[in-house]
Amino acid sequence: MSEKKEITTILLAGGQSKRMGKDKAFLKLNGKTFFRIIIEKISKYSNQIIISTNKDKNLYLPDIxxxxxxxxxxxxxxxxxxxxxxxxxxIPYVKNKFIFIATCDTPLLNPDLIPFLSDKINNYDAVIPVINEKKQFLNTIYTKNALNIANNLYSAGKRSLYAWTNLLNVKEIHQKELEAVKNSLLSYWSINTPEDYTRLLDIWHKYY
Structure with a gap:
């Protein structure tokens, strides 16, 4: 990062994990839960971490x-x-201008994406990676202004990430540019189903 930025990371851990059938935050890879893996990674570049959840925090605290x-x-x-x-x-708890929004179901996240993407935000509201022509709204960087726009949109009864980002001044980062960060594309592989999890474990044991 050419200029050090103070980063808040919001880690989304409040989903129901319906397709997985169990809480994805507590699935394990190499002996660690996805939750702990992500916490260790985002703490490298974040001076504030907020966990968005619907469960008691005491379920998570023993893990870290x-x-x-x-x-x-x-x-x-x-x-x-x-x-x-x-x-x-x-939003009421965010203390920094720049916010990385992470998710618990991407254990292969490369945390070096945080400075890489925040370096590119400049005067934009958000930096949105595009992989295989699909926009990636999570595991990327936003500004506090973008979050305020999200709040207004949600208050108007709209809940779509598409609708939100369509209101923002967005910098798109395409796949070729993302590949400058090692294994960056794997950062956007969401482990949503038992089949995804089995494939992840197979790949991990084979290559790591």
């Missing part, structure tokens, strides 16, 4: 009790109402 990291846990205003609800629920 040995770390010198003290995230803030925030309950969703409307439990299980989607990622935009989780994001806007955290």
């Amino acid at each position: 009790s040995d770390l010198t990291i003290h995230p803030l846990f925030v309950k969703d205003k409307n439990p299980y109402s989607g990622p935009l609800n989780g994001i806007i629920s955290c």
Whole structure:
């Protein structure tokens, strides 16, 4: 990063994990839960971590009790109402201008994406990666202004990430540019189903 930025990371951990059948935050990879893996990674570049969840924080704290990291846990205003609800629920607690919005189901996240993307935000409201022509609204960087726009949109009864980002001044980063960060594309592989999880474990044991 050419200029150090103070970063808040909002970690979305409030989903129901319906397709997985169990809480994805507590699935394990190489002996660690997805939750702990992501916490360790985002703490590298974040001076504030907020966990958006619908469960008691005491379910999560034992998993990171040995770390010198003290995230803030925030309950969703409307439990299980989607990622935009989780994001806007955290707004009153965000202390930085730049916000990385992460998700618990991408354990292969490369945290070096945080400075890479924040370096490109300049005067934009958000930096949106585009992979295989699909926009990636999570595991990317936003500004506090973007979150305020999300809050207004949600108050108007709209909950779509598409609708939100369509209102923002967005910098798109395409796949070829993202590949400058090692294994960056794997950062956007969401482990949503038992089949995804089995494939992840197979790949991990084969290549890592």
